[in-house]
Amino acid sequence: MLLTRRLFVLPSTSGLLNHSLASESSAVVSNQPPLPYEHLPGDWKKGWRNLYHFWRKDGFHNMHHLMMKNYQRFGPIYRETLGTHDSVFIQHPEDAAALFQVEGIHPERLRIQPWYEYRDYRNKRYGVLLKSGEDWRCQRLILNREVLSVAGMNRFLPLLDSVGQDFVRRVYTQVERSDRGKWTADLTNELFRFALESICYVLYGQRLGLLQDYINPESQKFIDSVTLMFHTTSPMLYIPPRLLRLINSSIWTDHVKAWDSIFNHADRCIQGIYSSLRQRTNNTYSGVLSSLLLQDQLPLEDIKASITELMAGGVDTTSMTLQWAMYELARAPGVQEKLRAEVLAARAASGSDLTALLKRIPLVKAALKETLRLHPVAITLQRYTRRDTILHNHMIPPGTLVQVGLYAMGRNPDVFPSPEQFSPERWLGGGSTHFRGLGFGFGPRQCIGRRIAEMEMQLFLIHVLENFKIETNRMAEVGTTFNLIIFPSKPIQLTLRPLSL
Ligand code: 2DC
Numbered sequence: 303m304l305l306t307r308r309l310f311v312l313p314s315t316s317g318l319l320n321h322s323l324a325s326e327s328s329a330v331v332s333n334q335p336p337l338p339y340e341h342l343p344g345d346w347k348k349g350w351r352n353l354y355h356f357w358r359k360d361g362f363h364n365m366h367h368l369m370m371k372n373y374q375r376f377g378p379i380y381r382e383t384l385g386t387h388d389s390v391f392i393q394h395p396e397d398a399a400a401l402f403q404v405e406g407i408h409p410e411r412l413r414i415q416p417w418y419e420y421r422d423y424r425n426k427r428y429g430v431l432l433k434s435g436e437d438w439r440c441q442r443l444i445l446n447r448e449v450l451s452v453a454g455m456n457r458f459l460p461l462l463d464s465v466g467q468d469f470v471r472r473v474y475t476q477v478e479r480s481d482r483g484k485w486t487a488d489l490t491n492e493l494f495r496f497a498l499e500s501i502c503y504v505l506y507g508q509r510l511g512l513l514q515d516y517i518n519p520e521s522q523k524f525i526d527s528v529t530l531m532f533h534t535t536s537p538m539l540y541i542p543p544r545l546l547r548l549i550n551s552s553i554w555t556d557h558v559k560a561w562d563s564i565f566n567h568a569d570r571c572i573q574g575i576y577s578s579l580r581q582r583t584n585n586t587y588s589g590v591l592s593s594l595l596l597q598d599q600l601p602l603e604d605i606k607a608s609i610t611e612l613m614a615g616g617v618d619t620t621s622m623t624l625q626w627a628m629y630e631l632a633r634a635p636g637v638q639e640k641l642r643a644e645v646l647a648a649r650a651a652s653g654s655d656l657t658a659l660l661k662r663i664p665l666v667k668a669a670l671k672e673t674l675r676l677h678p679v680a681i682t683l684q685r686y687t688r689r690d691t692i693l694h695n696h697m698i699p700p701g702t703l704v705q706v707g708l709y710a711m712g713r714n715p716d717v718f719p720s721p722e723q724f725s726p727e728r729w730l731g732g733g734s735t736h737f738r739g740l741g742f743g744f745g746p747r748q749c750i751g752r753r754i755a756e757m758e759m760q761l762f763l764i765h766v767l768e769n770f771k772i773e774t775n776r777m778a779e780v781g782t783t784f785n786l787i788i789f790p791s792k793p794i795q796l797t798l799r800p801l802s803l
Pocket of ligand 1: 411412431611612614619679680681683749786787
């Protein structure tokens with residue numbers, strides 16, 4: 303496999319060429335013993351100097367761009383030290399496969415230190431996102447049954463469908479109000495509300511009513527707090543939160559404020575369900591939280607912690623992905639029409655059977671994969687190695703933090719030909735998709751919200767495509783900013799035009 307690996311050669315400086323050749327020869331001689339760890343290319347001897355340069359180049363917001371530059375400079379595997387983080391970066395699907403194949407039953411990703419620090423500071427339990435070891439595994443398996451299994455999915459499918467329908471209704475209202483037969487807007491906040499409404503309906507079995515004109519200010523505050531929480535996290539990836547806490551920096555205090563209101567709002571939602579549970583009479587499904595409480599398998603405080611994480615994790619992730627999906631569908635010639643044709647045929651063949659409907663929309667699913675390829679939520683996937691692991695013909699010792707550059711992989715022409723083209727069909731043709739669609743991670747530690755997110759986004763696109771033509775100003779190319787997750791660097795204006803007009 304190593305023999306056939308093509309290399310990431312970019313037209314640039316001569317230094318680049320040298321590095322590419324160096325790594326090419328190492329890839330070709332794969333039947334020779336792997337190179338020692340110390341042979342890895344990269345700037346790993348000067349962690350604090352790197353951090354300084356990083357900061358000067360506004361690296362906190364440009365992590366993804368700097369990472370692509372590093373790949374060009376050093377080749378497909380390199381080591382980098384930034385402040386206290388020492389990592390090996392890879393981006394080839396084969397290397398990602400080698401990493402995940404040895405992850406074991408307790409895989410661990412990079413710890414987001416400020417998130418732990420906040421919980422320690424406020425004396426709160428860690429949810430399943432932050433837990434590790436056996437405790438993590440036991441709780442994760444119980445939660446999987448609720449949110450990741452087929453049975454779980456079938457229970458919340460109709461819930462997510464009705465939120466999608468409400469979004470469409472809201473767009474029609476806005477079209478009428480605009481008097482121009484269409485609605486043009488920056489949909490960021492509308493999509494935040496859609497996403498929060500969706501995740502809360504699944505978790506609590508109750509509607510918050512966020513797709514109406516008047517919305518509870520508490521909910522808007524929750525939405526704004528999640529965004530603020532992400533924004534204040536990224537500088538603390540490299541500057542120890544302890545230090546910022548000590549000097550009472552606004553990054554830390556804003557971060558605490560953000561988590562405080564996230565937890566307050568979640569607590570109120572959870573409390574409401576908890577008290578109404580005793581009065582319940584019927585046996586209909588009423589959300590993940592009730593189901594967990596009734597099972598009585600996890601300590602109440604742990605349930606609360608994980609439900610809060612799911613609620614906060616369900617806002618910016620799906621909404622941003624949907625915004626990018628609509629942006630790409632509006633720009634790629636002919637793609638939207640193909641998706642619409644598929645959706646209309648699938649609907650005609652399945653009526654109100656949602657499970658059947660979702661089985662008939664491979665192109666819509668591929669469009670979401672394609673969106674996450676170009677605009678992944680997570681810039682990297684990370685794992686700590688548990689034993690000696692050979693990655694790209696280098697020996698990596700146990701305990702090493704290895705990061706798969708997901709953003710870089712998605713734009714690497716050797717992995718995805720013509721990477722700049724939005725082409726959902728590339729996922730359906732005969733080409734290899736092995737370890738290429740990693741938008742939700744991989745294995746037992748993959749995104750726990752994956753199925754909720756997928757169903758929510760698929761149903762959203764179905765409803766939107768059935769009703770509206772998606773348009774945007776073609777001239778405006780939108781870049782990306784890293785704020786822990788990847789956000790558009792400027793507002794995206796989208797137009798939704800009813801098909802029936
Ligand atoms: C950020 O270098 C960059 O799904 C770091 O819904 C490595 C890293 C580690 C973990 C990643 C994080 C990055 C991005 C945001 C992720 C997070 C794991 C889960 C989280 C990808 C890539 C996210 C957005 C969750 C957040 C839930 C939270 C609000 C409770």
